[in-house]
Amino acid sequence: MAEQPLFKVTIDNVTVEVPAGTTILQAARQAGPEVAPPAMCYYSKLEGSGGKCRTCLVEVSKGSDKDPRPMPKLVASCRTTVMDGMEVKNLTSERVVDARKGVVEFLLINHPLDCPICDQAGECHLQDLSYNHGGAGTRYEFQRRTFEKHTLGDKIQLHMTRCILCYRCVMVADQLTGKREHGVLERGERAEISDYLEKSLDKEFIGNVIDVCPVGALTDKTFRFKNRVWFLKPLNAHRDCPTCSGKVTLWNRGDEVYRVTARKDQWGEVEDWICNECRFDKKKTSDWIIEGPRVINRHSVISQNKYIGMVNPKETIDEVIGKEPRLFLDIHDVSEVNKPNRDLSLIEGPAHSTDFKQNEENK
């Protein structure tokens, strides 16, 4: 096979060489996170994704060495392939900064700022996008769009009000599960993700729609309202799964597995799709072989108070004295949540104050 020619591309003054056919976004990712445009709908693992959210718009100030004319309009970097000698402006372009600010404002018109109660808080791409590229306030003063509550089966919850219609979940169902039972209904601002006649989404790999959702529109019913992600400890773990690779991230608090997700790379994209069994049904530490802590970008709220790289000393005291070590401070003495003998991950549905009260009564 003939070797692919390499194209030289300059993005925000950083030059990289990439194979022909590479998109500007992928080239920018190779150049480094500093110059990589944000992407809400693009997902490298999903065919045909991208181009919709318009957050990755960039200015092509030089088309190529052969044709140096600039492109008149801003282009979606996720769907525009590079040319040799192309020069792209991302954050160095005032037009791009202004347009992206506009896109964030548009996206936030109908996206509720319910981060304090949203399960995606802390790992929400829209939160990061609005923090990095948005304006300080909104100029929209009209009533926001709302939708009826909608459930997609016993494991996945849809909050349509939070959806930004990136179509990623539709593509996952289409390309990964072999059967698509949901899609987009209506059009314009009334467009919504919906299933066909209240069918539940229960295909083998359908749980991945939760991982690809950039906002909190699709959430894991086995985890909802159980905890905040920054309180949890992400661990790489695997198991011998007959369906998928079995490589996952466990989200633990103490020894309790609160949530299982696929492993995500630095762009927030899933490395290996995981099956529903691994995701929803294996909620015990003993189900997994723990590999070690998962490295989370240090700028993420999830990495707060986590000391990656620190080696925990081997606990030998129980081996020596033959009993459990005495705790100097039991967290349950100072915290209202997580009373002893209450395994939150095993509660059906979200945990409410009644669960704790019940616990008190049972004492």
Place this chain on the structure above:
Amino acid sequence: MKLLLENAHIEGIRYYDTYRKHGGYRSVEKALKMTPDEIVEEVKKSGLRGRGGAGFPTGLKWSFLAKPEGVPRHLVCNADESEPGTFKDRYLMEFLPHLLIEGLIVSSFALGSHATYIYIRGEYAWIVDILEQAIQEAKNNGFLGKNILGTGFDLEIYVHRGAGAYICGEETALIESLEGKRGNPRIKPPFPAVQGVWMRPTVVNNVETLAAVVPIINMGGEAYGNIGVGKSTGTKLISACGNLNKPGVYEIPFDLSVEDFIYSDEWCGGIPNGRRLKACIPGGSSVPIVPTNLLLKTAKGETRYMNYESLSDGGFQTGTMLGSGGFIVLDEDQCVVKHTMTLAHFYMHESCGQCSPCREGTGWMWRILKNIEYGKGKMEDIDLLWDVQRRIEGNTICPLGDAAAWPVAAAIRHFRDEFEWHVLHPEEAQQRNYGLAHYADPREIPVIA
């Protein structure tokens, strides 16, 4: 000079026998003796520009069509005429269906399409019947089907009804819809000429464009190119409406001045009841509105003509576009704010919802406009509206974002005082617009009791 509507007045021209008697299908007989490349060359020579709105040279578009070995190619006729103010294709298809069929046969032969589709707007239900009857007649007389006129060329024409979405007039959304999918525009590239219907090379042309191929072949590309002015060759169908004494579909020469077209008795016959002309949208609702002083004369003081170059002279600051030829005239009693609000409502309703600026921005623009129109607006709303349209324009997947933004931008640019009047005289504005309650958003508390 009439090239398309010459025989439109003849009774029974809708039927094959009458059409044939008056010289119908001559171009097919002529074209099938030529090679496809010769036909493309004739169309190139004619300088024909696409009549759907964008005005891209048709011959050039045809020459872009990829010709991979063994892969079928397709021609699609865009009859999804949904632009407010545009109704010329409907007239052509209703009264001269065989002219379109004839143009389709010639064009299909030139492009190597053996399965050609007419994607027609669903609301044109009765025209579907007319077209299907015409197709059957053409088939019965050997102009369609297998081995047309013994030349070995096979062609089937299928009529496909749309479901009434404006966005399906955009060529890639049309292709998606034709394939049975949701009518969302595709991201270009790849262009349809490389990957169109079912990933095959496809050309999408407007009804009028394809009909114009008939006189081009009959009279020769060069002769056709000599008619008209500059790069605007041939003739153009204009659907004139609004405050005109004689609204209707006209076939105009490109050297006709806008003033003549509006006021001359031969054409639209002026404004009813002697009222003055206030503004006009000359190319369908998506093109910028222009006030009288810039409509009849360019910014340089030259006469404005009904052609592509003259109407766009001066850019959007002082000019507009010929577009699809939906000529909407507003007299002095019309309110530009109300008019813009109506258009904004249309674009909000018709946005496909795929990309964020269009999905969220069109609704925002409409709500601001509604507030201003109802006398609930603030002075800063006008600047906000300007800013919102600015951030939609050019940032969307397809031109619908531009189509929604341009009318708003032009209305503010040329008629800002009217917007300010609504803000400064809220009570009068509210009283005047009492009858617009049907524009209330069901999700919002009505602003009028």
